[in-house]
Amino acid sequence: MSNYPDDSLTLHTDLYEINMMLTYWEKGVSERNAVFECYFRKNPFKSGYAIFAGLERVVKYLQDLHFTDSDLDYLRATEDYPEEFLQYLKDLKFTCTIRSAVEGDLVFNNEPIFQVEGPLAQAQLIETAILNVINYQTLIATKASRIKSVTGTDPLLEFGSRRAQEMDAALWGTRAAFIGGFDATSNVRAGKLFGIPISGTHAHSLIQTYRSDYEGFKAYAQTHKDCVFLVDTYDTLRSGVPSAIKVAREFGDKINFQGVRIDSGDMAYISKRVRQQLDDAGFTDAKIYASNDLDEKTIQNLKMQEAKIDVWGVGTKLITAFDQPALGAVYKLVAIEDDQGKMVDTIKLSNNAEKISTPGLKQVWRITNNKKDGKSEGDYIALWDENPQAQKSLYMFHPTYTYINKVLEDFKARPLLHDIFVKGDLVYRLPALQDIKTYCTQSLDSLWDEYKRDLNPQEYPVDLSQKLWDHKMDYIQRVRENVESLNFD
Ligand SMILES: Nc1ncnc2c1ncn2[C@@H]1O[C@H](COP(=O)(O)OP(=O)(O)OP(=O)(O)O)[C@@H](O)[C@H]1O
Numbered sequence: 001m002s003n004y005p006d007d008s009l010t011l012h013t014d015l016y017e018i019n020m021m022l023t024y025w026e027k028g029v030s031e032r033n034a035v036f037e038c039y040f041r042k043n044p045f046k047s048g049y050a051i052f053a054g055l056e057r058v059v060k061y062l063q064d065l066h067f068t069d070s071d072l073d074y075l076r077a078t079e080d081y082p083e084e085f086l087q088y089l090k091d092l093k094f095t096c097t098i099r100s101a102v103e104g105d106l107v108f109n110n111e112p113i114f115q116v117e118g119p120l121a122q123a124q125l126i127e128t129a130i131l132n133v134i135n136y137q138t139l140i141a142t143k144a145s146r147i148k149s150v151t152g153t154d155p156l157l158e159f160g161s162r163r164a165q166e167m168d169a170a171l172w173g174t175r176a177a178f179i180g181g182f183d184a185t186s187n188v189r190a191g192k193l194f195g196i197p198i199s200g201t202h203a204h205s206l207i208q209t210y211r212s213d214y215e216g217f218k219a220y221a222q223t224h225k226d227c228v229f230l231v232d233t234y235d236t237l238r239s240g241v242p243s244a245i246k247v248a249r250e251f252g253d254k255i256n257f258q259g260v261r262i263d264s265g266d267m268a269y270i271s272k273r274v275r276q277q278l279d280d281a282g283f284t285d286a287k288i289y290a291s292n293d294l295d296e297k298t299i300q301n302l303k304m305q306e307a308k309i310d311v312w313g314v315g316t317k318l319i320t321a322f323d324q325p326a327l328g329a330v331y332k333l334v335a336i337e338d339d340q341g342k343m344v345d346t347i348k349l350s351n352n353a354e355k356i357s358t359p360g361l362k363q364v365w366r367i368t369n370n371k372k373d374g375k376s377e378g379d380y381i382a383l384w385d386e387n388p389q390a391q392k393s394l395y396m397f398h399p400t401y402t403y404i405n406k407v408l409e410d411f412k413a414r415p416l417l418h419d420i421f422v423k424g425d426l427v428y429r430l431p432a433l434q435d436i437k438t439y440c441t442q443s444l445d446s447l448w449d450e451y452k453r454d455l456n457p458q459e460y461p462v463d464l465s466q467k468l469w470d471h472k473m474d475y476i477q478r479v480r481e482n483v484e485s486l487n488f489d
């Protein structure tokens, strides 16, 4: 496929990032301190929240960030970069400070969820990979959480690998789904690499091979202890389930007859009939598994119809984020060192108020009310030198509709962005995946139901401190005046 001996992730970037690095390097600003922040503008799936995921992969990517000889050979062969610049790339060492939300935490639209501070050229280079990873994994963890919100305590199996957008998406999507609430995956590699429990039944091909449900189930039972039989190959009620029951009776204790899987038809009607058949045969503990293009809407609807389904297998609609294939997180420069060595905040204007970036290095504070079961009151974005923890009361107001406001007296504020790397050194201990999953559940418990409901959730407050809001308005004004004073004639 390639003439090059290695495939380092350092080139997993858009060409324009390296082109900008060249400009910064030629102009002597590549080592200036810069701050970029990553955020998304709308919660995905019209959800009231998102679940942050992707940090582990980003950490591994950054730990190994360096241009290999073959990366440089490739750039030499394709781009017209000066040799001295390639030498600069060769010597480049990652020295940025990274602050980030942690995996499994709740994150919301229009707040920084990942922050990079460090030499401009480096911070520019890593934009693409960071967005690539966080956009996808956060999207899938959120979709998984939405599906989990309707399945409750029913086991939830991830079946998406065959439909995912290629292998990386299958693997890391599965991990994100596990964080968001799935219990197990059919992807064996994800089990090996991440320790996610693996689970599997069998396909229609097994039955087709033996040409009858009975012979297929028998062959499986002769070779496996745990058996879940797929009963819809020919006729679920007249052949599939009766054959499964026959085999389960014949094998008795030799197998662990866990249940049957249905994969087509009207799953409410069929599952009820299947339940009756299993119960009548005395297999009251046998579970009914269901799969077939399921998502949170279908599952909720099936529950409403009192379908007798115990275990849910979900593939395509989860792993491809079917109803919203991109999160749309962006990476914006919010501050840069000037030629006097002083940090200057920057802004990106837009006609659309939502698209105007918020200048300056910031921290996001999650505000909880001590009086109301410790539930979240909202997020409060403040300039880095502010400390709401030290304040007696907190004035929170909507950044656009400022008449929506409240004053909190008895509150806690905890920072959302944690130090991950400090000047290139990893200072964060990556948690075990199970702990991330548990943390995700706890985080969701801290959110009022109004923000969690599937349909038309309330908008969770993501507010700016008064100081930051004033600062932003001041910048908008200043940039406008600057533009008006320009004269190109
Ligand atoms: N009772 C139900 N209420 C709502 N949706 C259902 C119900 N039963 C099944 N579904 C969903 O309806 C869709 C039916 O898909 P489709 O039209 O492909 O039918 P099928 O039964 O899978 O047919 P095939 O035999 O070709 O696989 C699936 O997404 C399935 O999850």
Ligand SMILES: O=P(O)(O)OC[C@H]1O[C@H](OP(=O)(O)OP(=O)(O)O)[C@H](O)[C@@H]1O
Pocket: 159, 160, 162, 163, 202, 203, 204, 205, 263, 291, 292, 293, 294, 313, 314, 315, 316, 317
């Ligand atoms: O429907 P999804 O949510 O995407 O879940 C994954 C699907 O993959 C399998 O079908 P497939 O037709 O690929 O193989 P099979 O022969 O095992 O049915 C399985 O039976 C599910 O229907």
Ligand SMILES: O=C(O)c1cccnc1
Pocket: 159, 160, 186, 199, 200, 201, 202, 261, 291, 313, 315
């Ligand atoms: O184990 C299963 O039943 C399974 C695995 C992958 C896709 N569909 C079903």
